[in-house]
Structure formats: structure tokens, C-alpha cells
Amino acid sequence: MQPRAVVEGTQDPQTIFDTVLEHCGVKADKNATFLVGERHRYIPNSEGGARHKLGAIENHRVKRVFFLGVDGSTVLLGIQIHPNDTEGYADLRRTVNHVDATDMQLLATCAGLASWHDNGAFCARCGARTQYSAGGWERQCLGCARIEYPRTDPSVIVAIHDDEDRLLVAHNAMWRPHYASLVAGFMEMGEAPEQAVQRETLEEVGLEVDRIEYVASQAWPFPRSLMLGYQARVVDGTSVEPVVDGVELDWARFYSRAEYEQAMRAGEVEAPGPISIARAMVRRWYGGPLPDEQ
Ligand SMILES: [Zn+2]
Known part of the structure; x- marks a missing residue:
């Protein structure tokens, strides 16, 4: 040739x-x-x-x-x-x-x-x-x-809420201290995004979710992800106590808006990075710019 x-x-x-x-x-x-x-x-x-x-x-x-x-x-x-x-x-x-x-x-x-x-x-x-x-x-x-051809890997990222509309954020053991984001993970072969939301949530924080709704998406080619953003609620009558594996995630917890603001101002929680869909989804729940943007 x-x-x-x-x-x-x-x-x-x-x-x-x-x-x-x-x-x-x-x-x-x-x-x-x-x-x-x-x-x-x-x-x-x-x-x-x-x-x-x-x-x-x-x-x-x-x-x-x-x-x-x-x-x-x-x-x-x-x-x-x-x-x-x-x-x-x-x-x-x-x-x-x-x-x-x-x-x-x-x-x-x-x-x-x-x-x-x-x-x-x-x-x-x-x-x-x-x-x-x-x-x-x-x-x-x-x-x-x-x-x-260039390929992209679909991933789900999910804003998990409880009945009080609190938001779950989690810390990956490889991240710097206090930096916390939403539960996310790659979709598996043969899986629908909503199933990936349920599986990742159960695997990473031990919670069952339903009322899964699509929110937004973002190409994240670092190196090749496509982030599909969803929100979901903990299934009525099931546990709202997140359980992490201690290996991939070392902590996860629900915050009310007031608690989240207080934790950010006290330096106990750092929000997701400025160009990420994770931050956009946290802002959407919070109702406006986060404390570190004000
Ligand atoms: Zn060849």
C-alpha cells in the first residue's frame, strides 16, 4: 500500500x-x-x-x-x-x-x-x-x-438524593483530601444508562435508587469518556446510610444545602472542578453558584 x-x-x-x-x-x-x-x-x-x-x-x-x-x-x-x-x-x-x-x-x-x-x-x-x-x-x-475510528466510553454520573432532597457526595481514596464529587462509573457492555446508575450506586455506596431521570451530558475526552448525568432518589423504605468499600471510596455522605455550604466554607469539602459536569450538577441542586464561586 x-x-x-x-x-x-x-x-x-x-x-x-x-x-x-x-x-x-x-x-x-x-x-x-x-x-x-x-x-x-x-x-x-x-x-x-x-x-x-x-x-x-x-x-x-x-x-x-x-x-x-x-x-x-x-x-x-x-x-x-x-x-x-x-x-x-x-x-x-x-x-x-x-x-x-x-x-x-x-x-x-x-x-x-x-x-x-x-x-x-x-x-x-x-x-x-x-x-x-x-x-x-x-x-x-x-x-x-x-x-x-476514535471511540468514546459512556459513563454515568449521578446526583443521588434522599427524601429530604439532600445530595450525596463521595471521596475517592485517590483524590486529594476533602475533594468530593458525585458517584460515577463506566457503563458495562449490554447495559442501559439507567441500569448503570443503579449498579454503580449499589456498588459504590450500597444504596438502592429509583426515580432515575436524565439531566445533562458532557464529553470528557481525558482520555475518552462521555459523561451521562442523571439524578436518582433512594428507594422508599430502604437504607439512606451510604456504605463505602474503603478501597475505591473512603467516605460518602448526604448534605443538606445548608450543611454543604457550611462544610465548603469550613474547608471540609471541596467541590468538583469548574469545567466538570459534576460541578454543574451540584450547582443545579444547590440552586446557584457554589460558595467558592461567590
Ligand atoms: Zn490490520
Whole structure:
């Protein structure tokens, strides 16, 4: 098989444009805009935003380029730079005000694609090498020509309430002290999201829930999750005392809004991170900005 042009490794701008045109049918030029995302980090421009003009990132730093879309007449490209090259990065979770929702999503897409490529060097069917294709949205096997696409793993995250409308938050043993979030977990093969909500809740905190309702979703490609947010209530007549396994979770408890506010102000509980669906769901229950946002 004749290898196709790739945008992996150091590339001059014209090669990038040619490849985007060939793989995606989109003509990019010197007005093309780059975003650089990697896990929870991005490289900000001088105003703190995420978009860069061509030349802002030196060619030797570029590992891969991804086609992210078109905004008006501007072609949007994502850049993955080499690992260990941390110069100029900022934490997306701390600079959230400079990056709008669209660019946040583009950065997350870039980070998710980067991780997928890094882990997809070999074909899952025949074991031969694969190569970058379709502007970063495919990898093609050089042995059997199989095309692999980026995958995402559905997960559920659940706001568990009791009859008094208290909210359950839990602490994972691997998290920093006081940081507490909602119960969450990956869906299993053959499972519906509502079943995953019931299973994860029972497994992680020993509670039975019903009245399960969908709330919202969020792509979380760090590296490849899709978070499906639900709310649920403890089944009437069953225990409202959470029981944790002491290994994955080391504590979980229900809070009223007043108790949660008090615990946050006292530093006993730290709320989920600012760009997470977990925080949005806690805010939804709390009824507005959390004490650490006021
Ligand atoms: Zn193959």
C-alpha cells in the first residue's frame, strides 16, 4: 500500500494545508487557526485565549495536527505537541474565563484525539502498524487496510438524593483530601444508562435508587469518556446510610444545602472542578453558584 501523506512529525505549513485538503477536502491557508490542547492543559495566546495564528507554535514542537472544523472562513486545526514539551502550557481549569465553550470543546477534542493516536499505533485485528488518516479522524492499518475510528466510553454520573432532597457526595481514596464529587462509573457492555446508575450506586455506596431521570451530558475526552448525568432518589423504605468499600471510596455522605455550604466554607469539602459536569450538577441542586464561586 502506498503510504498517504501524514501530518505526524515536524511539518511545514504547506504540508499541513495539503494534507487537510487531501484528507478533508478543506482548503486551509495562512489564516488557519491553531489550538493546542493536551489533557487539562492548553497553550494560551497573549490574551489568554486558545486560538493561535500560524507560526505561533514552532514546527519542531508539533507532533500531530488535527482538522477540527471550519468557523466562518477560518479553518480550525488542533495541534498536539511532543510529550515532555510543557513550555507555555496553562491549566484549563484555572483559566476558564479566557476560553469560551466552543474553544473548550475544540481543546477537549484535540486532547482526546491526541490520546487516541498515541494508543493506536497497531491494528487491533492484525497487529500491523497503523497510520494517521482523514485529518486525524481515522487510523488506517498498513497490513489489512482496516480503518479504526476514535471511540468514546459512556459513563454515568449521578446526583443521588434522599427524601429530604439532600445530595450525596463521595471521596475517592485517590483524590486529594476533602475533594468530593458525585458517584460515577463506566457503563458495562449490554447495559442501559439507567441500569448503570443503579449498579454503580449499589456498588459504590450500597444504596438502592429509583426515580432515575436524565439531566445533562458532557464529553470528557481525558482520555475518552462521555459523561451521562442523571439524578436518582433512594428507594422508599430502604437504607439512606451510604456504605463505602474503603478501597475505591473512603467516605460518602448526604448534605443538606445548608450543611454543604457550611462544610465548603469550613474547608471540609471541596467541590468538583469548574469545567466538570459534576460541578454543574451540584450547582443545579444547590440552586446557584457554589460558595467558592461567590
Ligand atoms: Zn490490520
